[in-house]
Amino acid sequence: GCDSSLNLTSQKATDAVDDIFRSLRDIARARMHMKQFNSIHNPGSNTHQAKSKHLYSQCDVLFVQASYKPLLKQVVEEICSPDRPDPIDIEHMSSGLTDLLKTGFSMFMKVNRPHPGDHPLLIIFMVGGVTVSEVKMVKDLVATRKPGTQVMVLSSALLTPHSAIELLFATDRLQPDTDI
Secondary structure, three states, rough: OOOOHHHHOEEEEEEEEHHHHHHHHHHHHHHHOOOOOOOOOEEEEEEEEOOOOOOOOEEEEEEOEEEOOOOOHHHHHHHOOOOOOOOOOOOOOOOOOHHHHHHHHHHOOOOOOHHHHHHOOEEEEOOOOOEEHHHHHHHHHHHHOOOOOEEEEEEEEEOOHHHHHHHHOOOOOOOOOOOO
């Protein structure tokens, strides 16, 4: 809402920052129903404590090591997990008659659901876009944790840092670009 820095007021800047944080909260809210993949932030713990002695006072300084763990990395680590627990937020969808019969009989007998890592081909489709670094991260994780598995990463767009920010803070990001 501001065409140049000369027209920038404190209220316009405050409104813009409020809009940015509203967008970020909306994105976080989209994962609230998930049990396992509901956060990309790891708050960390107190990793180092140092005493600082000044001439008049003594104070403790705590260093907290917070970290960021991308959602895509969490999902791929879960799929390639050697422990092979049943994934909580990843669901197997039955596709054929045999799968439907197995699912039906699973109510009466102990039938294990297929694990996403069982197949030698892993296809990941990212709606909204993927960066080159995310594709490399997926390739490296699968090669390290599940060698012999072929991985295909597909996406609706190849994102650059500029386009990712532009899409994130677009005014109407849920509507496609209709310049046809």
